[in-house]
Amino acid sequence: MKQFGLDSYQHTRIQHLSKGNKQKVNIIQALLPNPELLLLDEPISGLDPDSQKRLVDILTQLKKAGTTIIFTCHESFFAERLADRSIHVTQQNIKEVMVSRENNQYRTIEFSGATEALLSFVSSSPFIMKHVCQTSSPHIISVHAVKSNEVIGEIIALGGTIQFVSRQMDMLPMLGSNDNGKKQVKK
Template sequence: MVANYYFTKFVISFDGLHFNKQKGKYIIMENLITLENVSKTYGNKCVLDNINLKIVRGQNLAIIGDNGTGKSTLLRIIAGLSSLSSGKRILCTNGDKLKIGYVPDRFPKLNFTPYEYIYYMAKIEGFSQTYIDKCSSELFQTFNINLMKDTWIKYLSKGTIQKVAVIQAFMSKPDILLLDEPLSGQDNKSQKKFIDILQKFKTEESCIVLACHEMNLVDKLTDEVITIEDGKIISNIHNKDNDYGNMLIRFKVCEGFDASMIKKFNGLLNIVENGQLVSVLINKHYSDIAISKLLQMGCSIASVNEDNL
């Protein structure tokens, strides 16, 4: 379910300046959460391995990677919902409380209506009736689910339930908003609307961290992208606004090569086969994962360029 967590703030920590494109000015990068050498294992399986990451105010971070690479686990650790097998999770910020809004990929189908759920969660947090009515009414209208606010959640579609979860998180005005596959279950029109809403949320001095596959969401919302493979961060791209584009990877295949495996790569835009030489055009943010997989498959990388087929 959606959860909001409050932590005592005990340190002010700065990490330079960050240019906020929407506000047109530099803001101090205030560290909110720092992960140091964090690992997480379940039984004999290592899900996250030696993760080092800073979550800062004003940052909009995307976590990308294939299914099962540890993205959701990393979000839960950032939220404080999952214990660490090793390493440290450090809260580094000023004031009395750090508020975290966490929206999981799967939300329970409750015997509450959206309005009832929002109302009770807001009351638990101590919000006034006036604020609840005003804010919930605006958000139900914004997310275009006003006609469904009195329908039991268990009867709503996955995409609509996801919107209810996000509305509850928005009402809390979190310092950090964590979203796990937020576009899951939504049609193209709803996805566009959702992205527009999140872009407006970015104007606040908060932080968005999202795990997703949709590159349109990554490109429009985030300024930093980390790529996870086999529980490890294999790339970290900062100032993403200056780093759009695709990568053209040319490689030689070995005997018995199965081209169908390439077609399953995330971010793949095109593929051209010419005997033993194959060229793939792939979104830049997935290029490191693609190269790693090609090498594991026994391929020989001939060239990597920013280009078009």
């Protein structure tokens, strides 16, 4: 309540609050259980500019902490600040799908192989941002784009076999920690 400036309204019934303050209460309620997945429909509707900024800051912190956030909005600045992927819908049709510049800086690499040296490299490389593996294989990693060729070369040198390399974006956020028997191994 402090973050949204609602301290003085602690004992006020919700029906007596303004639209913006009701929106703040709704957001606070959504954030209370510290969700892994947060669904927001027009979250900045009715919020004053200071509250919009506070919400962007809060959601940015949640995103960095690993919370998946799906939201709808009409305000491009809000989507540009928070979204890794944007889907623009016009008259019930998808007009375009965009990926943020941040995600274009990574490549997703799928490979097989389980030598001790290979697994040691994967777990210690500073260029590997995420590592998801199945119990049998393949491994899926997310790598800084500028270092992807170097990482691929090292995987091959250590006995791994490259099966897939993405061209432009990090695909790992699409994989949940328990999707298809996969488990999260490294951030």
